[in-house]
Amino acid sequence: MSDSGSLVKISGLNFSYDERPVLRGIDMDIPLGKVIAIMGGSGCGKTTLLRLIGGQLKPTHGEVQVAGHAVDRMGHDELYALRRRMGMLFQFGALFTDMSVFDNVAYPLREHTSLSEELIRDITLMKLSAVGLRGAEALMPGALSGGMARRVALARAIALDPLLIMYDEPFTGLDPISLGVIGQLIRRLNDALGATSIMVTHDIHESLAIVDYIYFMSGGRVVAQGTPDEIRASKDPFVHQFVYAEADGPVPFHYPAPPFGKELLGKGAV
Numbered sequence: 001m002s003d004s005g006s007l008v009k010i011s012g013l014n015f016s017y018d019e020r021p022v023l024r025g026i027d028m029d030i031p032l033g034k035v036i037a038i039m040g041g042s043g044c045g046k047t048t049l050l051r052l053i054g055g056q057l058k059p060t061h062g063e064v065q066v067a068g069h070a071v072d073r074m075g076h077d078e079l080y081a082l083r084r085r086m087g088m089l090f091q092f093g094a095l096f097t098d099m100s101v102f103d104n105v106a107y108p109l110r111e112h113t114s115l116s117e118e119l120i121r122d123i124t125l126m127k128l129s130a131v132g133l134r135g136a137e138a139l140m141p142g143a144l145s146g147g148m149a150r151r152v153a154l155a156r157a158i159a160l161d162p163l164l165i166m167y168d169e170p171f172t173g174l175d176p177i178s179l180g181v182i183g184q185l186i187r188r189l190n191d192a193l194g195a196t197s198i199m200v201t202h203d204i205h206e207s208l209a210i211v212d213y214i215y216f217m218s219g220g221r222v223v224a225q226g227t228p229d230e231i232r233a234s235k236d237p238f239v240h241q242f243v244y245a246e247a248d249g250p251v252p253f254h255y256p257a258p259p260f261g262k263e264l265l266g267k268g269a270v
């Protein structure tokens, strides 16, 4: 793929929290218009990767480019302008509980633009309509089901017509029907906006249904990648473990610990 076609280009990316390496040489090329999933075991660095793309963290080595510009070399104003073009949906959506559905979705427009209240109203209603919730504008978040709240969070994430939308575990805590609805919405909104979407998720089946490409991470590295068809056909043990939700495989079930026998004996001997 040519550079002109990629919205996010990650090259040789390393990142450590203090001295502890979390990402170790990540390369990704995410084309404009695509929806991609990043999967991997707990703590493998997925959220850290999103924060590096968003410019909240700086690489230890390597580079993240968004729309042809290195994120860590941007000045304050440039980074602010870029963030305005990025929609983020964090785990559980995190709506402002003391604001109505309407005010939640209008919030980024009021914060980041100088549009008239009349125009903000029209855009907000259009965004709510895009997620099927125009009629719910006056409700407070406490009155929403989990699936509806997630849809409001989606409407808020796309309020400013983002170039790039990042989702951190958008399906967590949803029932299977809402999960399918949110998955389809992520795809439809991406395509309608001509945006590019990156989602960190544990849901392999929803990912296979809606994304263009999947990266699997382990130990801070990309260990497998491919289109949904390639992933379904893959014999890679890592991919197999994810697709078939097996406890035993390359992704360890246990957090690293000293051998059990040694620890128990150690305690018994005291």
Ligand SMILES: Nc1ncnc2c1ncn2[C@@H]1O[C@H](COP(=O)(O)OP(=O)(O)OP(=O)(O)O)[C@@H](O)[C@H]1O
Pocket (backbone or CB within 6 Å): 017, 022, 040, 041, 042, 043, 044, 045, 046, 047, 048, 049
């Ligand atoms: N602010 C921080 N300071 C120090 N270490 C951190 C910080 N944030 C995350 N970590 C550590 O970095 C590693 C990667 O964390 P990250 O949240 O990116 O993983 P993840 O793949 O998103 O995990 P999960 O799927 O459980 O959300 C973890 O071991 C975590 O404990």
